[in-house]
Amino acid sequence: MSFTHTPAGRIAETGPQSDSERRTRVDLAAAYRLAALNGWDDLIYTHISASVPDEPGHFLINPFGLAFDEVRASNLVKIDIEGNVVGTSEHPVNATGFALHAAVHAAREDAFCVMHLHNTAGIAVSAQPAGLLPASQHALRFYGHLAYHDYEGLAFTPAEGERLVAHLADKPAMLLRNHGTLTAGRTVAEAYVLMATLIKACEIQLQAQAGGAELIVPDDSVCARTAEQLHDGGAVEGVLEWPALLRKLDRLDRSYRE
Numbered sequence: 001m002s003f004t005h006t007p008a009g010r011i012a013e014t015g016p017q018s019d020s021e022r023r024t025r026v027d028l029a030a031a032y033r034l035a036a037l038n039g040w041d042d043l044i045y046t047h048i049s050a051s052v053p054d055e056p057g058h059f060l061i062n063p064f065g066l067a068f069d070e071v072r073a074s075n076l077v078k079i080d081i082e083g084n085v086v087g088t089s090e091h092p093v094n095a096t097g098f099a100l101h102a103a104v105h106a107a108r109e110d111a112f113c114v115m116h117l118h119n120t121a122g123i124a125v126s127a128q129p130a131g132l133l134p135a136s137q138h139a140l141r142f143y144g145h146l147a148y149h150d151y152e153g154l155a156f157t158p159a160e161g162e163r164l165v166a167h168l169a170d171k172p173a174m175l176l177r178n179h180g181t182l183t184a185g186r187t188v189a190e191a192y193v194l195m196a197t198l199i200k201a202c203e204i205q206l207q208a209q210a211g212g213a214e215l216i217v218p219d220d221s222v223c224a225r226t227a228e229q230l231h232d233g234g235a236v237e238g239v240l241e242w243p244a245l246l247r248k249l250d251r252l253d254r255s256y257r258e
Contacts, residue, residue, distance in 0.1 A: 020053035025073035027188040027242075028060055028113070029256040030249055034192065035117065036068035037252075040199065042118040043067070046180065047097035050113045050188050051105060057081050059105050061098065063091030072258045081106045096156040103161030104168065104184060111184035113191035121202035122181035131175055134223045135208055135215045138201035141194075143227035147174040173198050189238030192245075 028050045035041055035048070044065055052058040060076040062068070077093050078086040081102045085093075097116070104114045125132055126148075134143050149167045152160050168174050172194055174182040181198055185191030208215050218226070249256060 018054065021055075022073070024050050024053060024188070025060060025076055026257050028076060029071050029073045030246055031113075031115070031188050031192050032062060032068040032071035033249055033253070033256045034245055037249075038196075040117050040119045040195075041068040045094070045097075046117045047094065047101055048113065048115045048188075048191070049101040049105065051111075052078060057106075058086055059101065061093050061101060063089070064094040064097070065091065072256055074258055096154065099156040099158075099161060100164070103158075103165055104182075107165035108168070108170075108184055110186050113185045113188040114182065115185070115191040115195050116176075116180060116182045117195065117199075118180040119199050119202075121199055121206055122175065123179065124206055125202040126175040126177045126179065126181075132198075132201060133205055133215060134217045136201055136204040137226070137230075138197050138204060140218075140223055140226045141197050141230045142173055142201065143223045145171050145173065145227065145231070146198075147171040149174060149176050151176065151178040185238070186236050187238060187242075189242035189245075190236055191238075193238035193241050 028048060031048050044067055047061055049059045049061045052060060057080050058078055059081070060078055062071050063075050063077055066075065075089075075091060077089045077091055079093060079098060079102075080086060083098065083102070100116060101114050104111050131148060132139055132142060132146055134140055147168045149164050152163075164174075164176075168182075168184070172184055172190075176182060181195060181202075183191045183194040183198065185194055205215075217223075
């Protein structure tokens with residue numbers, strides 16, 4: 001199968017890029033660079049998308065063929081949920097990536113940013129029957145807040161999209177069995193911080209299991225109380241972390257802002 005999305009059409013821009021779109025582009029490009037810095041990328045595959053502020057049904061996604069550390073604010077592709085490329089872009093997008101992200105954006109108004117990765121720890125835990133165990137404080141952030149979707153193959157069809165968003169429901173994170181991790185955030189920062197927490201929880205579980213002994217986990221009441229505390233009444237995550245992460249990137253390479 002071809003992994004390159006064939007646009008349903010091309011829609012001309014109706015005006016200059018807004019300040020809010022520009023900020024979103026910078027944040028999204030930063031998320032790609034940070035993912036690459038952490039070793040979360042997978043060659044040219046997997047995707048992080050973000051809605052375009054004040055443009056319902058439009059979102060930004062990475063150009064297919066570029067590595068995560070090549071993504072810049074200016075080369076992100078704007079596309080709508082119908083598959084039309086908006087504006088001018090010399091780059092294609094990945095077909096399955098477009099389909100998965102379009103399905104989540106269309107179903108969840110609060111999913112401003114959707115992050116899907118093929119990180120090793122997440123895939124390994126997704127292949128375990130019990131999935132993510134409440135074996136660490138990081139994992140407890142997702143106690144009662146983690147969805148699962150069974151593997152259905154490479155071709156992401158509209159029918160699978162319906163099943164995936166039904167399984168995701170209103171949860172902020174998902175393990176795609178035998179495939180990877182997904183987070184949905186109200187901001188780029190939130191999706192990123194949720195992903196960082198989920199990946200660390202998976203890494204901790206795998207390292208603890210490597211010892212061969214049965215894992216100690218808190219009882220259900222402690223798990224539920226801690227999850228409620230970490231959920232913090234639904235507060236948006238990443239508010240404090242994101243500026244620090246951008247400062248780190250700026251010290252290393254500011255080209256993501258271009």
